[in-house]
Amino acid sequence: MKKRLVVASFIVSVVILFFAVGCKTSGPQNAQQIAATPGILRAHFYDSGFSLADDNYNACFQASDGKVYYVLASGSPETGAQMYALDPTTGKIQHVADLTEAAGEKGLHAIPQGKGHSIFVESQGKLYFATHVGYYNPSSAKGQELIGTPPPGYKPYPGGHFLSYDLQSGKFDNLAKAPAGEGILAFAMDTQRKRLYGLTWPSGLFLRYDMQTHQLRNFGPVSAGGEKGVPGSTFRVLCRSLVVDPQDGSVYFTTAGGRILQYHYNTDSLETVRGCNLRKDVFGCIEPSQPGTMGYNWRQAFWYSPQRVIYAQNGRSGYLLRFDPQEEKVEVLTRLVSDATRASGMFDRFAYGYLGFALGPDGRSIYSLTGAPSKASVDPSDENIHLVTYDILSRKRVDWGVLQLQNGQRPFFAESIAIGRNGMIYTVSKVREKGHVRVDLLSFPNPVH
Numbered sequence: 418m419k420k421r422l423v424v425a426s427f428i429v430s431v432v433i434l435f436f437a438v439g440c441k442t443s444g445p446q447n448a449q450q451i452a453a454t455p456g457i458l459r460a461h462f463y464d465s466g467f468s469l470a471d472d473n474y475n476a477c478f479q480a481s482d483g484k485v486y487y488v489l490a491s492g493s494p495e496t497g498a499q500m501y502a503l504d505p506t507t508g509k510i511q512h513v514a515d516l517t518e519a520a521g522e523k524g525l526h527a528i529p530q531g532k533g534h535s536i537f538v539e540s541q542g543k544l545y546f547a548t549h550v551g552y553y554n555p556s557s558a559k560g561q562e563l564i565g566t567p568p569p570g571y572k573p574y575p576g577g578h579f580l581s582y583d584l585q586s587g588k589f590d591n592l593a594k595a596p597a598g599e600g601i602l603a604f605a606m607d608t609q610r611k612r613l614y615g616l617t618w619p620s621g622l623f624l625r626y627d628m629q630t631h632q633l634r635n636f637g638p639v640s641a642g643g644e645k646g647v648p649g650s651t652f653r654v655l656c657r658s659l660v661v662d663p664q665d666g667s668v669y670f671t672t673a674g675g676r677i678l679q680y681h682y683n684t685d686s687l688e689t690v691r692g693c694n695l696r697k698d699v700f701g702c703i704e705p706s707q708p709g710t711m712g713y714n715w716r717q718a719f720w721y722s723p724q725r726v727i728y729a730q731n732g733r734s735g736y737l738l739r740f741d742p743q744e745e746k747v748e749v750l751t752r753l754v755s756d757a758t759r760a761s762g763m764f765d766r767f768a769y770g771y772l773g774f775a776l777g778p779d780g781r782s783i784y785s786l787t788g789a790p791s792k793a794s795v796d797p798s799d800e801n802i803h804l805v806t807y808d809i810l811s812r813k814r815v816d817w818g819v820l821q822l823q824n825g826q827r828p829f830f831a832e833s834i835a836i837g838r839n840g841m842i843y844t845v846s847k848v849r850e851k852g853h854v855r856v857d858l859l860s861f862p863n864p865v866h
Contacts, residue, residue: 456818456819457818457819457821458804458817458818458819458820458821458861458862458864459821459822459823459861459862460820460821460822460828460859460860460861461822461823461859461860461861462822462828462846462848462857462858462859463503463510463857463858463859463860464510464857465489465499465501465510465512465857465858466510466512467489467491467499467501467857469491469492469493469496470489470490470491470499470855470856470857471490471491471492471551471854471856472490472492472532472551472832472856473487473488473489473490473832473833473845473856474490474532474533474534474657474772474832474833475533475534475535475536475657475772475832475833476488476500476532476533476534476535476536476537476546476833476845477833477834477835477843477844477845477858478536478537478539478544478835479835479836479837479838479843480537480539480544480584481539481542481584482584483504483505483506483838483839484502484503484504484505484511485502485503485505485835485837485843485858486500486501486502486513486537486544486582487500487501487502487503487833487835487843487845487858488500488501488516488532488533489501489845489856489857490531490532490533490534490551490856491529491531491551492531492551492552492553493529493531493551493552494528494529494552494565494567494568494571495529496515496529497515497516497517497529497530497531497551498515498516498517498529498530498531498532498533498548498551499512499514499515499516500512500513500514500515500516500519500533500582501513501858503843503858505837505839505841505860510858513582513587514582514589516529516530516533516548516580517529517530519580519582519589519591520548520578520580520591520594521591522575525572525575526570526571526572527567527571527572527573527574527575528550528552528564528565528567528571528572528573528574528575529551529552530548530549530550530551530577530578531549531550531551531552532548532549532550532551532600533546533547533548533549534547534548534549534600534601534602534603534604534657535547535549535601535602535603535604535615536604536605538604538605538606538608539584540606540608542583542584542585543581543582543583543584544581544582544584545579545580545581545604545606545613546579546580546582546604547577547578547579547580547601547604547613547615548577548578548580548600548601549577549600549601549602549618550564550565550574550577550600550618552564552565552574553565554566557648557708559648559649559707559708559709560708560709561644561648561652561708562619562644562708563619563644563645564598564600564619573598574598574600575594575598576594576595576596576597576598576599576600577594577595577599577600577601577615577617578591578592578593578594578595578601579591579592579593579594579601579604579613579615579626580592592613592626592628593613593624593626593631593633595615595617595622595624596617596622596635597617597620597622599617599618599619599620599622600617600618600619601615601616601617601618601624602615602616602617602618602655602657603615603616603655603656603657603658603659603670604659605659605660605661605668606661607661607663607666607668607682608663609663609666610666610682611627611628611629612625612626612627612628612666612682613625613626613628614626614659614661614668614680615659616639616655616656616659616670618643618644618655619643619644619645619655620638620642620643620644620645621638621639621640621641621643621644621653621655622635622636622637622638622639623635623636623637623639623670623678623680623687624636625680625685634685636687639670639672639678639687640653640655640656640672640673640674641653641706643655644708646706648706648707648708649706649707650706651706652706652707652708653672653673653674653705653706653712654673654705654708654710654711654712654714655673655714656670656671656672656714656715657711657714657716657717657772658670658715658716658717658718658729658772660718660719660720660727660729661720662720662725662742663720663722664722664725665682665683666682666683667679667680667681667682667742668680668682669690669718669727669740669742671695671713671714671715672705672712672713672714673705673706673711673712673713673714674694674696674705674712674713675694675695675696675697675705675712675713675714676689676690676694676695677689677690677693677694677695677740677747678690679742690742690745691745692744692745692746693740693745693746693747694713694747695713695714695715695731695738695747696713697713697731697736697747697749699734699736699749700713700731700733700734700736701733701734701764703733709768710732710733710768710769711731711732711733711768711769711770713731714732715729715730715731715732715738716729716730716731716732716769716770716771716772716774717729717730717770717771717772717773717774717775718730718740718774719774719775719776721776721809723780724741725741725742725743726739726740726741726742727739727740727742728740728776728783728809730753730770730771730774730785731770732768732769732770732771733764733768733769733770734752734764735752735753735754735758735764735765735770735771735787736749736750736751736752736753737749737750737751737752737753737783737807738750750807750812751807751812751814753783753785753787753805753807753814754787754788754789754805755787755788755789755801755803755805755816756789756803756816757789757803758787758788758789759816765787765788765789765800766788766800767788767800767830771785771786771787771788771831771832772832772833772834773785773786773787773831773832773833773834773844774786774834775834775835775836777806777836777863777865778836778838779865781808781809781810782806782807782808782809782865783806783807783808783809784804784805784806784834784836784842784865785804785805785806785807786802786803786804786805786831786834786844787802787803787805788800788801788802788803789801789802789803789819800829800830801819801820801827801829802819802820802827802828802829802830802831802844802846803816803817803818803819803820804816804817804818804820804842804861804864805817806865817864817865818864820846820859820861822848826848826849828846828847828848828859829846829847829848830846830847831844831845831846831859832844832845833845836863837860837863840862840863841860841861841862841863842860842861842862842863843858843859843860844858844859844860845857845858845859846859
């Protein structure tokens with residue numbers, strides 16, 4: 418009888434503990450603390466305390482100080498994006514900055530810096546990144562978005578900034594600002610040559626900033642009218658990922674029509690790669706002049722030094738591709754999507770694809786946070802988040818399962834990834850709480866060994 422009471426007491430304690438762990442808890446977490454369940458990746462949702470957060474793109478990164486830095490975007494015309502830092506050893510979240518203030522625009526009464534749409538790059542103790550607009554006019558009937566008309570008493574959006582953040586002192590430096598009130602949609606840094614690169618929105622201006630001469634050069638629009646062009650005519654969705662070749666300083670990016678563009682460091686010039694492009698039948702039939710997809714752009718990409726190539730992913734189809742700049746050759750490798758999407762033969766619901774795509778710390782595993790439909794719906798929020806990996810050497814693809822919180826909820830919409838050195842993976846995602854969608858940092862154990 419005593420044995421039964423002990424067992425019953427243990428079960429009750431476990432149940433109480435399960436429900437006591439809310440999805441807002443911000444305590445420290447490590448891979449050893451979470452029990453593994455086949456097909457389920459147990460995730461932890463944090464609470465940064467920013468109720469206006471509505472999105473995150475690219476801006477999630479673990480720096481050399483061990484902290485995970487991330488940006489929570491805001492579509493408010495009054496309050497812009499906020500930058501935070503999580504200390505994984507303590508679970509403490511620090512509010513780092515309001516990005517509008519970091520850009521030197523506090524009190525300007527203009528449309529704020531609403532997003533950090535770019536990756537973070539660390540160099541010599543500083544984080545480098547760019548800011549973007551988050552306040553838009555309502556989408557047109559064709560799905561086109563444009564910078565929001567300022568409310569009464571507000572000035573137009575001043576333009577995105579190249580910023581640096583000193584990890585030790587906590588000081589921000591405002592390095593340069595995009596022209597013509599454009600936001601900076603994509604960002605890259607050549608850490609060896611001290612140059613920053615950006616692609617602006619909505620016009621698609623290619624920018625180069627030299628940190629040694631403090632010179633900003635605008636190469637002009639690179640893809641017809643960009644995203645402010647006329648749908649069906651001059652509209653072209655813009656690339657979200659710039660890739661630097663550290664060996665010669667080249668920068669590569671794409672256009673909606675499938676062209677691959679190369680910036681040459683030695684000649685400070687921009688040209689099209691002539692020998693290949695990304696216009697592949699296997700990606701599907703895409704009309705580059707219409708809003709709603711990434712066109713034939715790669716969605717996300719990174720440089721792989723051992724082979725001196727670029728690994729990238731097509732947004733709509735999820736196909737993984739390998740681009741060799743020396744051979745001017747594009748190889749389509751496999752569909753890096755969830756097992757459910759792969760088996761269905763269909764596209765995921767979010768037509769732009771996913772930015773949570775990166776090389777892991779082992780130097781051979783590609784990580785991708787991708788979607789998987791959970792029920793018959795056209796709403797992207799009905800997609801679960803899956804972690805899918807691809808081993809570059811063995812060419813093996815694995816769907817490790819779906820992300821699920823300890824309360825049973827499944828988060829949705831992840832557009833960034835930071836593969837931590839502590840056995841954890843970080844992203845910013847969304848959950849529904851009492852009829853409201855909350856956006857915040859999320860972590861889960863890395864299953865790749």
